[in-house]
């Protein structure tokens with residue numbers, strides 16, 4: 662029995678003009694709520710500190726870099742790290758990372774209960790485009806502002822289990838889950854900022870977006886016998902709606918908790934990481950059942 666109480670700290674919208682300090686205050690309120698509910702780990706969304714800036718076309722790199730953090734923790738986030746350590750709670754936070762040697766990544770980190778960063782992941786599957794796209798109802802310039810992640814899909818031993826991370830679009834790609842599944846991952850934590858409508862196909866609305874969110878996360882969890890915690894930044898950011906629908910899903914693909922609002926909302930579930938064992942030892946015992954001699958196409962093209 663390896664009990665863990667995990668909290669999905671969904672954030673409502675962050676307007677372009679809102680400061681990191683204001684956002685951190687909201688994150689602290691969610692952390693305090695999680696503390697009251699006995700959380701061991703609190704998971705925040707992708708790019709949790711700012712508005713989803715890849716919707717804005719920028720040509721001045723100095724302006725682009727104002728959306729990035731050049732160190733973590735930093736002045737804006739130190740209060741959150743301190744409060745979490747004081748409460749003996751681990752954190753996972755998504756933010757735009759600017760490295761000392763000038764690389765730009767869409768990053769998610771994991772701390773232990775003392776606030777020490779024990780894991781880092783950089784988004785591999787960047788959706789969107791590089792140049793301004795006149796065909797789109799709104800821009801999605803992640804390929805312009807971020808480089809593809811260079812850390813692969815590592816797993817980290819922490820909190821008595823094996824943890825992995827991904828960011829947003831990664832959750833739509835089965836490879837993301839399987840690479841961690843092959844490393845024995847027991848809980849994947851991820852954040853997302855998903856527009857409620859498709860900038861290229863106006864008929865696709867929030868219902869289908871929420872359906873694909875559940876479908877991707879439930880499938881990934883079941884097919885790799887792992888828990889998945891998926892946390893949205895949601896709501897209307899400067900007129901651009903993002904879906905909510907944060908989820909906590911178990912290793913059978915069953916939804917344990919799902920957000921009801923598009924605002925700041927905490928989901929909490931107490932799980933037993935040992936519940937990942939049955940699937941890994943039977944139906945998804947990869948070493949016994951997989952036939953890699955037939956899978957070459959997945960890595961060769």
Ligand code: ING
Nearest residue numbers: 788829830831833853854855856
């Ligand atoms: N956002 C969206 C996501 O993958 C998207 C982009 C939406 C791509 C729907 C394809 C379909 O949820 C981010 N930030 O990746």
